[in-house]
Amino acid sequence: MAGHSKFKNIQHRKGAQDKKRAKVFTKVLKDIIVAAKQGAPTPDSNSKLRHAIAAAKKINIPKDRIDNAIKQVTNPTGQDQYDEMRYEGFAQGGIAIIVEALTDNRNRTASAVRSTFSKYAGNLGETGSVSFMFDHIGIITYKADDVKADPDKIMQIAIESGAIDVVSEDDEHTFYTEIESFSDVLDNIVKELGDPEESYIGWRPKNLVSVEDEDKCRTLFKLVDTLEDLDDVQRVFGNYEVPDHIYQKLLS
Structure with a gap:
């Protein structure tokens, strides 16, 4: 057990992401779909689904939208079929990045993720190229x-x-x-x-890499921000930490 860590700023956009209501709704509903696919499509027998539904209710997602998300698993005819995808790559300076997505169009999502890495001085790698670091x-x-x-x-x-x-x-x-x-x-x-x-x-x-150059931090944050804004992306993980004085300056 550990009581404290500098892990806190590797997902720095949580607060900003919460303000984008429509995107948050979509991502939480996709969490419900994933949970229902991985276990039974009933909350009583699927703990993960039960808590995904609780998270949806916490941000006031209407019941009919929750029910429709579950129906995409229980009665998929005519509904979009989502695949879970993982992308791995490197940000500037060799920072490892993992992107998890839920998509109904693999080519579209892969293209968007790849172009985002390229735009912000990173590169998309093969599956397994960075996950061993986590x-x-x-x-x-x-x-x-x-x-x-x-x-x-x-x-x-x-x-x-x-x-x-x-x-x-x-x-x-x-x-x-x-x-x-x-x-x-x-x-x-x-x-x-x-x-x-x-x-x-x-x-x-497993280990954090300190990014102490302000310009590199700014580019890194833009990469993470843009990836998280993609409709198909659920979550982004990285092995970086940023000194508090730079972190606060970039947020201001």
Whole structure:
């Protein structure tokens, strides 16, 4: 278990992304589709789907849109068929980037991702070219303001729930799990803390690379921002960290 890490700024656009309501709706609904495809299409027997639906309700996605997303799995006739895709590449300076997408047109998505890497001084690699630098794990996050527990209590909950790690920052708590135990750990944590802000299978870098040049940071952030804005992209992960003084300057 670890109590603190500099992992916090490798997904720096969470707040900005939350403001783009339509895009957030689309991405959360696609999370529901993925969850329904990976397990039973009923929330009672599929923990991942149950919590994906809870996340959708948390941002006030209408029930009919949630139901329609599940129907794309249970009754796919005439509906768009989505494939899960992973793209791996490098940003400027050898920073490793993983892009996860859900798409109904592989050629369109691959072209958009490839051109985005090229535009911002990066290059798209082969599958497996960077994923070995990451751990593929379950990720469960809570906003600190939504949790009535101090870091010691959070640590206790993590241990008792079966999480492999937890990181407490000023603004959020993040639990990490093995993929095989993700649903069980998530259920255990929800019993203690309620529904999380986010819960998904993702990628955590084994080691972080510090980017201390302001211009390179700006280009890196533009790459990540543009990738996350693509309609088919669900999440972007990287193995970088940015010094706080540069990070705050670029956000201002």
